[in-house]
Amino acid sequence: MSPLAIAARGIEEGLDMMALSDHNAVGNLPAFFCACEAAGIVPVGGIEVTSEEEAHVLCLFPDLEKATEFGAWIHDHLPDIPNDPEQFGDQVAVDENEEVLYEEPKLLISAVSLNLDEILTKTHAMGGLYIPAHVDKPRFSLTSQLGFIPKMDYDALEVVDFNARLLVKKAVRIGNSDAHYLSDVGKRFTVYETEEASFEALRDCLHRGALLPGSRPYRF
Amino acid sequence: MKVSDLKTKLAYEEVCAGNPDAEIRAGYTSDLLSDVMGNALDDSVLVTIQAHKNTVAVATLAGIAAVVICNNREVPADMAEAAADEEVAVYRTTKNQFTVSCEIGALLD
Numbered sequence: 001m002s003p004l005a006i007a008a009r010g011i012e013e014g015l016d017m018m019a020l021s022d023h024n025a026v027g028n029l030p031a032f033f034c035a036c037e038a039a040g041i042v043p044v045g046g047i048e049v050t051s052e053e054e055a056h057v058l059c060l061f062p063d064l065e066k067a068t069e070f071g072a073w074i075h076d077h078l079p080d081i082p083n084d085p086e087q088f089g090d091q092v093a094v095d096e097n098e099e100v101l102y103e104e105p106k107l108l109i110s111a112v113s114l115n116l117d118e119i120l121t122k123t124h125a126m127g128g129l130y131i132p133a134h135v136d137k138p139r140f141s142l143t144s145q146l147g148f149i150p151k152m153d154y155d156a157l158e159v160v161d162f163n164a165r166l167l168v169k170k171a172v173r174i175g176n177s178d179a180h181y182l183s184d185v186g187k188r189f190t191v192y193e194t195e196e197a198s199f200e201a202l203r204d205c206l207h208r209g210a211l212l213p214g215s216r217p218y219r220f
Numbered sequence: 221m222k223v224s225d226l227k228t229k230l231a232y233e234e235v236c237a238g239n240p241d242a243e244i245r246a247g248y249t250s251d252l253l254s255d256v257m258g259n260a261l262d263d264s265v266l267v268t269i270q271a272h273k274n275t276v277a278v279a280t281l282a283g284i285a286a287v288v289i290c291n292n293r294e295v296p297a298d299m300a301e302a303a304a305d306e307e308v309a310v311y312r313t314t315k316n317q318f319t320v321s322c323e324i325g326a327l328l329d
Contacts, residue, residue, distance in 0.1 A: 052271075053253070053270060115272040116274070117272070117273070117298065144254055145253060145254060146274050146277075147253050147256070148254075148257070148277075148281075150277065
């Protein structure tokens, strides 16, 4: 699933804005930005971090530089467990022409030695958005790892089922495809009520709750 | 066994004394806090490597008297503060969860 192919699927699905958020890695973001910009899609640099609690958190950044810097910090906190490509697949970073730039030696599905709060503090300090991922899923979520959704200053909660029962009073929910395969791109999405597709508009919509859930075959 | 036995008999490092004279009646070993919350018994000692303040929140909800952090993991300051507020004892050790569970199990028998 190359950045070029992801952007092409984004056009097919009519997406205005897309975020790439590899597990604990940002190496494919430069190619993703190139591909999106060529396709007329607004790219968002993200990363899906596996916290010390083994809960997944989506961290999104205002630009490629910030996302890359944050990714380096995450990489520094990954344990030195080598990837076994036979078991876990190749962990490659590619350029905009789909040429392999390098192979990541550290196993990217590992948990980093940073807890949920430490990741939140750093994300916000860098102007990013902190969104606990698929919180209603029975694995790698706040709910599965902690048994509850702690009080913290998250920007939104990502859900698989928009109507999922969550033990939290008020929280903005968003739906994303969490696509691990090309066919899943655009499977779930969120419609943000804004005139312009930009990171700051996204932030504003999240904080105002100005959004609607979307999923195939419903399209605008 | 009493909470304080974790220090006096097993020589684990005390981070927060909690209620040292409280009786421990059972143990639970898990690194998945949702599992702990659903299955740990009241007045338990929790054996885990999950060294963060949410462990204290779960311990409070589940009626856990003491937490032993294994494998030499550091206890962050906010976890120690939460433990002091909630009177949950927190200890740490270089030993792993299996060894600690065996040691505590011998005292509970």
